[in-house]
Amino acid sequence: MTEEEKPSNFIRDFIDEELAAGKHSQIVTRFPPEPNGYLHIGHAFAIGVSYGIAQDYKGKFHLRFDDTNPEKEDTEYVDAIKEDLRWLGADWGENLFFASDYFEQLFDWAKGMINEGKAYVDDLTPDEMREYRGTLTEPGKNSPYRDRAPEENLELFEKMAAGEFDEGAKVLRAKIDMAHPNMNMRDPVLYRILKAEHHRTGDKWKIYPSYDFTHGQSDAIEGITHSLCSLEFEYHRPLYNWFIENLPVPHTPRQIEFARLNVEYIITSKRKLLQLVNDNHVDGWDDPRMPTIAGLRRRGYTPEALKEFCERAGVAKRERVNEYALLEYCLRQDLEGKATRRMAVLDPLKVVIENFPEETEWYEGPNHPADEARGKRKVPLTKEIYIERDDFMEDPPRKFFRLGPGREVRLRYACYITCTDVIKDDEGNIVELRATFDPESRGGSTPDGRKVKGTIHWVSATENVEIEARHYEQLFTKTNPNEVEEGQTFIDNLNPDSKNVLKVYGEPELANATAGEPFQFERKGYYILDTESEDGKLVFNRSVGLRDSWGKKQQKK
RNA sequence: AGCCUGAUGGUGUAAUGGUAGCACAACUGGUUUUGGUCCAGUCAGUCGGGGUUCGAAUCCCUGUCGGGCUGCCA
Numbered sequence: 355m356t357e358e359e360k361p362s363n364f365i366r367d368f369i370d371e372e373l374a375a376g377k378h379s380q381i382v383t384r385f386p387p388e389p390n391g392y393l394h395i396g397h398a399f400a401i402g403v404s405y406g407i408a409q410d411y412k413g414k415f416h417l418r419f420d421d422t423n424p425e426k427e428d429t430e431y432v433d434a435i436k437e438d439l440r441w442l443g444a445d446w447g448e449n450l451f452f453a454s455d456y457f458e459q460l461f462d463w464a465k466g467m468i469n470e471g472k473a474y475v476d477d478l479t480p481d482e483m484r485e486y487r488g489t490l491t492e493p494g495k496n497s498p499y500r501d502r503a504p505e506e507n508l509e510l511f512e513k514m515a516a517g518e519f520d521e522g523a524k525v526l527r528a529k530i531d532m533a534h535p536n537m538n539m540r541d542p543v544l545y546r547i548l549k550a551e552h553h554r555t556g557d558k559w560k561i562y563p564s565y566d567f568t569h570g571q572s573d574a575i576e577g578i579t580h581s582l583c584s585l586e587f588e589y590h591r592p593l594y595n596w597f598i599e600n601l602p603v604p605h606t607p608r609q610i611e612f613a614r615l616n617v618e619y620i621i622t623s624k625r626k627l628l629q630l631v632n633d634n635h636v637d638g639w640d641d642p643r644m645p646t647i648a649g650l651r652r653r654g655y656t657p658e659a660l661k662e663f664c665e666r667a668g669v670a671k672r673e674r675v676n677e678y679a680l681l682e683y684c685l686r687q688d689l690e691g692k693a694t695r696r697m698a699v700l701d702p703l704k705v706v707i708e709n710f711p712e713e714t715e716w717y718e719g720p721n722h723p724a725d726e727a728r729g730k731r732k733v734p735l736t737k738e739i740y741i742e743r744d745d746f747m748e749d750p751p752r753k754f755f756r757l758g759p760g761r762e763v764r765l766r767y768a769c770y771i772t773c774t775d776v777i778k779d780d781e782g783n784i785v786e787l788r789a790t791f792d793p794e795s796r797g798g799s800t801p802d803g804r805k806v807k808g809t810i811h812w813v814s815a816t817e818n819v820e821i822e823a824r825h826y827e828q829l830f831t832k833t834n835p836n837e838v839e840e841g842q843t844f845i846d847n848l849n850p851d852s853k854n855v856l857k858v859y860g861e862p863e864l865a866n867a868t869a870g871e872p873f874q875f876e877r878k879g880y881y882i883l884d885t886e887s888e889d890g891k892l893v894f895n896r897s898v899g900l901r902d903s904w905g906k907k908q909q910k911k
Numbered sequence: 912a913g914c915c916u917g918a919u920g921g922u923g924u925a926a927u928g929g930u931a932g933c934a935c936a937a938c939u940g941g942u943u944u945u946g947g948u949c950c951a952g953u954c955a956g957u958c959g960g961g962g963u964u965c966g967a968a969u970c971c972c973u974g975u976c977g978g979g980c981u982g983c984c985a
Contacts, residue, residue: 367927388985423984480983490981491913525983535914537981546983565985589915589980611916613978618922624985666934668924672917673978680923680935690948697945724948755946764944798944809944877945904946 363669365403365610369411369580381413382579385444386420386453386569389431389553392639392646393438395660396622399615402664404582405444416576417446421454422568424552432553434639438647442657449576453568454554456575460563461515463571463601464526464544468507472600473544474500475510476527483525486532487540493533494540500529514547517560521547526561530596538593542566570594574603581609585673613670618678618833620645626844635848636829642884642895643829643852653826654872654882654897659688675834685898686880693874694721697733697766697811698860700823700878702740704815705787707771710737714817715796719767731863735768738815740859742877745810746787748776755808757787763808766876770795770806811876813859821892823858824884827851864892872897 362370372378383404387397408415417439421427439446467473476499478486488494502510507526514524526545534540544567549560573581587594588611598606614622621627622645630636630644640648650660663684667676697719714734721728741757750758757763762772775788794800829835830847838846860875867873873881879899887893 362925386985390985420985426984476983483983484981487981489913494981522983527983537914540981543983548983562983564983569985585916586979587985591915613917666923670917670924674923677922677935683935686947695945719944723943723945753946766944768944806944808946811945874945874947877947900945900947902946907946 363612364671365580365582365612365669366407366410368610369407373411378579380579381408381411382416382577383408383413383582384416384418384573384576384578385439385446386418386572386583387435388420388423388426389428389435390423390426391431391624391628392648393435394622394624394627394647395617395620395645395650396615397438398442398647398660399664399667400582400584401439401442401444402661403612403669406665407580407582413579414449415444415446416449416451416578417444418451418453418572418576420565420569420572421452421552421554422562422565424548424550424562427553429553434648438651441651442647442660451572451576452554453572454552456568456572457555457559457563459575460568460571464563464567465508465511466602467528467544467600468511468526469504471504471529473507473526473528474502475507475514476500476525476541477523480522487537488532490537496532497527497541500541511545514545514561515559517549519547521549523547528567528596536589536592538566538590539596542593566590566593567597570597570607570609571601571603573607573609574598574601574605577605578607581607583609583611584614585611585671587611611671613673615664615667616673616675617645617681618675619828619830619835620678621830621835621844629845630829633845635845640885642824643826652885653895654689654880655685656688656692656872659685662688678828678833682898686901689872689874689880689897691724693872693880694728695719695723695874695876696731696861696864697813698821698823698858698864698875698878698881699740699742699811699813700856700858700875701743702813702859703743703746703784703787705739705741705771705773705789705812707737707739707789707791708774709790709793710735712737714814715768717768717797731861733767733861733863734814734817735765735812736814736816739765739812740815740818741787741810741812745808746773746784748784756810757808762792762806763810764795764798764806765812766809767798768796768812769793769798770800811878813861815859817862818859819862819865819892821858821860821864821894823856823881823894823896825854825856825896827854858894860892867892867894874900 385401385404405415476497478497525543527541530539532540543564545561548562591609594609639646640652642653663681714736716732718730720730745756747758757773762770769791771789771791773789777786779785829852831849832847835844835847867883869883880897881894884893884895
């Protein structure tokens with residue numbers, strides 16, 4: 355690790371101190387997803403923090419599924435999460451674990467706590483428990499069942515485990531302090547009765563440990579040195595430590611919290627993402643508008659761009675919201691070097707080059723302007739072509755460098771054309787342009803060395819491939835989708851125009867596009883073949899548009 | 912209200928008692944067969960008040976503002 359590459363942060367500083375004090379022989383971190391949804395960009399950040407630290411300190415990285423709530427969890431999610439993790443480049447090697455692997459051990463520890471008088475079976479209903487817990491300002495009061503004898507507790511707990519009670523009838527609680535200022539310490543629930551089918555243990559268990567009773571102990575069992583999690587668990591840390599201190603665990607992990615990653619226009623609540631999918635506001639978890647890893651991948655984001663974004667966002671202790679522009683910058687930055695260049699016309703305007711021969715002429719364009727090794731492709735030019743509608747103006751302002759009546763521009767990679775006539779329909783709409791080309795300009799320059807201000811992209815009107823291009827806007831209209839008027843929900847902030855489908859003409863070479871290969875449609879944006887493409891039907895997703903300082907300038911006027 | 916926690920340009924993040932730096936955004940200009948990329952530059956910041964100190968973004972006190980916490984979710 356070098357300082358230049360990895361800026362330090364408070365977690366790394368802390369680890370450095372511990373290492374200097376000889377506290378660890380090896381750093382071990384973990385990523386603990388609950389398999390109840392798909393991974394999203396916020397998870398990519400969390401993974402980057404834990405995996406990055408494990409890598410940089412030459413330590414180990416565990417993947418542990420936190421599967422203590424069978425009602426919400428499923429193997430479908432386990433598989434999807436693994437795939438996303440691999441794609442992101444996080445390698446857990448042999449270290450794949452499940453919290454459910456520790457159910458037996460956790461059960462033994464619970465019984466141990468009962469024997470020591472540190473846990474008891476409570477018959478209070480959920481409502482009663484809430485009442486007894488007190489409030490933020492007032493202490494709670496002891497449950498009438500709090501002082502049951504260990505023998506009775508043990509018997510009851512065994513019966514709970516044997517399925518002799520209904521769901522919700524009883525819970526096992528730690529006996530800590532009902533007046534504790536930290537609500538988490540007011541006799542937290544250790545086990546609850548749940549008769550759902552667990553994705554790994556089936557119907558073996560009728561009771562399941564709570565997150566608090568599972569997480570730290572799992573860390574301890576695995577020898578995790580630094581259990582990195584988000585800020586919301588700060589308040590749970592005293593409890594995390596309490597279990598580590600009160601149970602005969604083999605190791606003492608340390609929980610350190612950091613702020614989640616938030617991005618403008620993006621929601622990262624699993625519950626809300628699930629709602630978008632279930633209510634068909636989007637086309638599934640991998641909809642290119644979704645902030646899920648699957649969605650971003652389909653949209654054309656690369657692991658490198660995501661990683662760069664996470665690193666630039668940094669690790670902090672306060673809630674923050676990153677600008678969407680940074681995310682786009684990171685993608686463009688990565689794609690600029692990777693994307694194969696092609697030409698496609700998104701909003702066609704036909705141009706007839708009147709003095710152009712009837713035969714097709716073939717020109718060559720580099721696959722990448724800065725990398726000759728990537729070769730060239732041939733592009734056919736014919737008498738009739740399409741250009742971009744906004745590359746022509748009948749009455750252009752002074753700073754407009756593109757085509758206009760009497761103006762000359764360069765067709766990229768090909769030749770110069772001059773607009774000679776504008777053809778309109780009855781309503782005055784421009785439907786076609788007439789032009790002439792300079793035979794001397796073949797190749798893109800002329801012997802007289804005259805300059806043309808503009809170079810525009812084009813596609814033959816007769817030798818092209820028709821493709822469907824999908825353009826996406828923000829899924830939400832507000833930078834903070836959760837900001838709503840009284841009585842509304844985030845659903846009301848959905849952008850009705852977040853998906854636009856265009857019929858586009860592309861140069862013939864585009865027919866050979868392969869899945870996962872990034873393209874730049876020159877002067878327009880970065881695109882990638884969509885998973886819905888089939889033989890004869892090419893569908894491209896726009897990953898992100900090119901920066902457009904001209905368009906931006908125009909919008910301001 | 913109680914407890915926990917935080918506050919540096921528009922945004923994000925460094926500086927750990929010694930010149931407030933970097934990136935994105937915005938804006939200029941240069942290069943360019945992409946109004947892209949690249950290059951150069953400009954704009955702009957320590958929440959308020961007190962204190963300690965030769966010296967404070969940093970330490971102390973205090974105020975203000977923000978986030979989190981009252982699931983048998985994680």
